[in-house]
Each structure stands twice: as structure tokens, then as C-alpha cells.
Amino acid sequence: MTLVWSENSAYKSGKDLGRNVLDPYLSDAQLRREVILRMRSQFTPRKTVAEGNAEAMASLCGVTILVTILVGGAMVLTRFPGLFPGFGTSVSEAVLRTLPSQAVDPVLWGMVALLILVVALTVRSTRRAKASRKRARQRLANAAVAGAMDAIHRRRGVGTTRTAVPAPAGGFGAPAPRHYEITPLEAETLAAEWMRFMGESSAQTTAATGDGGIDVEGHFYVAQVKHYAGSVGVKDIREFAGVVNHDPRGRKGLFFTRTGYAPGALAFAEQSGIALFRYDAAAGTLQAVNTHAQRLQANGLG
Template sequence: MRSVNTAYKVGREIGRGVGDVWIADDALRRHIQRTIDPRIKLLRSDEEKTRDGWAGLLALLVPVTLLAVTCTTLLVGSFEIPETLRFLDGIRLWAESLPYVAVILVTALLLFLVLVLVFVVVGANRRANEAHRAAVIGLYSAAFRGATAVLENRRRSVGVPIEPSAHRAFPPPSPRPNGVDARGAEEIVAQWMRHIGEVDAELTSYTGDGGIDVLGSKSIAQVKHYAKSVGVAPIRELAGVAANDPHRRVALFFTSTGYARGAIDFADNAGIALFVYSAERAGLEAMNAKAKTLMHNGIS
């Protein structure tokens, strides 16, 4: 895997294979990393080519510098060469045939060049590693975008049903096989809110389709008894009310149908929990991560 386009496609495959559509982002990122790491085979970057070029030059220069240092040491030193290192006699004779000052100057120059090249290679290696990390992170990000795109589509059509509990303070609503009208829908929602933790949830005064329909000390809710999916406009309206709520209560939205594509995106950004209720079967489903958290942890 080398390109972000390939990583995005792999991410979509991962998104289709994830069992929990409400998987947390951090867990999804870890899963993606484990999956694509063995498949990453990046081409050498320009930074890596530059580093390798400087490293090759340094590798050539080091032996020459060692020879120059050896010559200089043999020239200026008066020590006896051990029997095991008799080959150094030849080097000493050769060095003595060269201008003394020239040998020292060349050695000093070579040492200086080696020192400079060491710093250059270290810097080039750092830049090459940063470029490699950036490329890998780019692949991770592309795969994450692909996975979340698929998961968002799955989340819009597959909610997480609540499991009613006898240990909660208030029971869930009973099924209403014949359905309900708009006011009846608000009553059902108030019962669900009490069941998941908003124990003092009450209906507000009847105001038609606008405003807050159910409120409590910890949350406010708008209820739409629609025959079609809820669009962005009602979610934006609730977000505006919640932003101006002096008690900073959590905002909940309930509908009997579902949500349009942009509605869930807006709700996620605004921190609004989206639910779908069924009066006929007394069901409640979380349609985004905020709603799922409230269903599991309760409204608090």
C-alpha cells in the first residue's frame, strides 16, 4: 500500500467489516493501524534519497580519513610499532615521502568534512524519518476517513436498540398497537426519558411542532411525529435552543422515522443525541454515538 486512495479503499473495507457500528474513534484507529501496518510498502521519498546520498558519501570518506589519521599519527609519533603491526611500516615510509605539512592539513580537512557530514546525515535522517511518519499518518488518516464514511452510512440505517431494565427507577412505555398522535408521541418520549435517567421529565405546554416538547432538570427534548426523515433544520433549531439554555441541559431529539444524511452530521458536531422511537412496539433506538452513550450510561 503506497497511496492515500488505496488506503481510503482499504478503510472502506474495514468499515464494512466492523461489527459494532458505534465503535469509538480511538478503537477504530487502533484497529485500522493493526490492519494496514503489514500492508504499507512506501516508495523511497526524496528525503530518504537525499539521506542515503549523504550517508554514502560519508561511508566513502571515513576510510580515507582513517588512513590520513594513521599517516599523521605515524609521522608525529616516535613510538615503536609492534611486531604484529609491521604493515604500518610501509604506511609510515609512504607518509614520510609526502610533505609533512600537507599530510597534517589534509588530515585536518578530512576530519572537519567527516564531522560536518555526520551532522548533515543526522539532520537528513531526521527529515527522512519525519517524511516517512507523515506518509504513514496520511495513510492512516485516509483509511480512517474511508472507514468512518461507511460507518456513518451504516449508522443512519441501523440504530442501537435500548434494553429496558427493571432496575431503572421508571418503567419504559407500553406498546400502543394503534399508534399515537403527536401529543401521544411526546408522552411516550417523556416515559423513555424517565426510564433512562431524566426522572422529572415532563411535557411542556402544547405549542405545535416548534420549541421544546419535553424537558427535565438535566435534558431538553424535541419530538417529531413525522412520516418522513428529519432534515437538518429541526436539528439546527434544537441546537440553537440548547446553546441558549442557562442550565446547559443535554439536547435530545426523537422521531418516529429516521434522519437525513446531513442531520446526523450536524447533530454529531452540535452534541445532540438522536433517537428513533416506535409507539407500536415500544422501542427506542440510538441513531448516533451521543444517544448510545446516554442509553448505556443514563442521562446525568
């Protein structure tokens, strides 16, 4: 059994599972359950910061308990040296040489108070560590599911071409191929054309208004376009999801790029409801990359 440590390795393992093992006609919900059932024993995320803090607090708690026991024992021997003749008297004399008799009790109760505080902090840090571990395992599960879905959808032949989504009656045609290298601004225009073609007839670029975090907007959807040479990372998806979540009109989010998406970005988009698309300007095609996009591809944006 291969242990899965990172989101990248989880995505690759999930993709292998989807490519070679799973039934390509499972529903998305069944696919998710099957991937998690088969791979959950492999999810071994690296130690989180919260887990490291919990271990440090546990060590501190152990030391505090030991010191408190020693101080308590010294106080008992100071009060009752006759309990252990010879040894008790020697300890009592040593303690009293170090501390005045009236200071022994405050030191003990101070240690007890410190112990209570350390125990409370240890319990809290342990709970945080468990929650952090759970979130880390969930991220690995999401990445594995995203990889399996990607492989399954490729086996099904899922993808969008210029004729895959029928234009609504009286609507807009599919964008024509661009047989030249388009600019980032032209990529935003292309995304707006695809949105209009899929049914969001009011889609317009925001280049003139400079609406922060939104490159194309319509009545029901907003989009961000990244004309990157490399893959879109999770940071871009996370930031755009924040913009969508705070949209005062409650519009849904679409993301367009010309290359692809990193495993972490795919997993986060599945979790946050962002539809991911990949356009090929030269071929005049649009591919629905994740399940949210495929659903919109099938049903349209209208």
C-alpha cells in the first residue's frame, strides 16, 4: 500500500484509480464514496503546525506535573519530617535553607495553578491538532476525488467543443477560432463570448469598470480569467472563491484559463463550488474541467 502524503500525490493516486479501476459510469456521489473508501487508509498527511504545538504542550505538561509532584513532596516532608526519619529531616532542612517556611505553601499553590493552566492549554491544543489533522485528511481526500473524476471524465470522453452546448434560441454563436496569440485582455473577451454562448447573455468584461477580482460579469455569473502559461494554483481559486462568496448579488463563479489547474486548485474548486473551464483560442474549443463546469456545460447558464 502506497501512503499518500501530499495533495499532488493524492491527486495522482486518485487519477490512477479512476483510470484503471473504477467504473466510468458511476455517479459523482458514488465515485466520491468509492475513492474515499478505497484510499482512506492511504491518507497520511504530514504533521501539521497544530500537531507540533500539541506535542510541545504535552511535553510541557509532563514536566509541570513532575515539578508539582516534587514541590508537593518537599512540602509534605517539611511539614512532617518524622514521616521518613533521617531522610525527611534532611529534605526539610534543605528546603528551609532554600525557601523561608512561609514561602513553601505559595510556591506549591503557584505550581498547582500553573499545572491547571498548562493542562487546559494542552487539552485545547490537542483538540486543535485533531481538527487540523482531520482537515488535512479531507484535503487529501478532495484531491484524490478530483484526480479520479478527471480520469473518469476523460474515459467518458467528457469535454466541450464548439457544438457541445447548443446556443439558446435567438442567442449567441460559439466564439470563432483565433489563429493568433491572444492577449490577457482578449482572453477576457473570449471568456465573455463563451459565457454568452452558454446562456449568460448579459456577460460583459469589466476592463472598463475595474471590478476587483472579477474579469467578466453577468446577471447570474461572474468569472475570472487567467491567461497563464502554467497551471492555475490553489491561491488564485481561493481568492476568487472569496470574491464570489461576498458578491452582494449572490452570483456563481466561473474560472477560465488556457492551460490547466494544479491538483490543489481542482480540489478546492470542487469543495467551494467554482466551475473550472479551459479554453483553446486557436481551436475555438472550451473544456469543462470539473463537475461544476460539466453540469453547467450540460444545462447551460440560462
